[in-house]
Amino acid sequence: MSAKVVIECxxxxxxxxxxxxxxxxxxxxxxxxxxxTVDESKCTGCTICVxxxxxxxxxxxxxxxxxxxITLPYEFLPLPERGEKVKALNREGKVVGEAKVVRVLTKGRGRTVAVTIEVPVELAGEVRNFRRYE
Ligand code: SF4
Ligand code: SF4
Known part of the structure; x- marks a missing residue:
């Protein structure tokens, strides 16, 4: 499946x-x-909107x-590094597995950082945040 936006608003x-x-x-x-609403046929998965x-x-x-x-908005500091192992969290903030950071996108002042993490595919519908190991 190619990259597609998911809106939870x-x-x-x-x-x-x-x-x-x-x-x-x-x-x-x-x-x-x-x-x-999303027209999936038009979404390229570019991640700009995140x-x-x-x-x-x-x-x-x-x-x-x-x-x-999963590319998601991330508002905490310090930022994680590429390759870092992190805890994968569900919508309630509960740890549901482990993830790896594959990309950290800082897009300038006033914009939220977007981080891409890799998770087992069965967690794709569940993981919506992550936490760094202490
Ligand atoms: S910008 Fe975000 S919060 Fe505002 S309507 Fe769109 S999805 Fe919802
Ligand atoms: S900005 Fe990119 S990822 Fe977001 S909806 Fe548009 S094409 Fe899809």
Whole structure:
């Protein structure tokens, strides 16, 4: 499966960087408070939107055989390093496995850092954050 965005924004948040940041017009909202929808045929998985969403609600997931790459917003410091092993967390912040950092994207002031982690493919629908080992 090629990389595709996953939006987990369910609270009618009145903003639209998800729409305006996508260079491919893959995301739309009927009104400013509508829940965003994705046209998967237009999403290239470029990950630009991940660092623009103030609600930290956008993820890009790519399945690669028995692994999956998840690009997610990350707001903690210090930043992890490429190759670092980290704890994979689910939506409730519970550790559900181990992940490896494969990319750290810092996109300039005012933008959230986007980190790509690798997890076992069966965890792709569950992992939405990570924590570094102390
Ligand atoms: S990953 Fe890229 S193409 Fe897909 S919705 Fe986000 S900005 Fe648009
Ligand atoms: S930018 Fe993020 S928080 Fe705002 S509507 Fe889009 S997905 Fe939701």
């Amino acid at each position: 369910y609270e009618n948040i009145p903003c639209n960087p998800c729409v305006t940041s996508c260079p491919f017009g893959a995301i739309s909202k009927q009104t400013i408070t509508s829940i965003p 660092s623009r969403c103030p609600g930290l609600a956008m993820f890009v997931i790519e399945e690669l055989g028995d692994k999956a790459h």
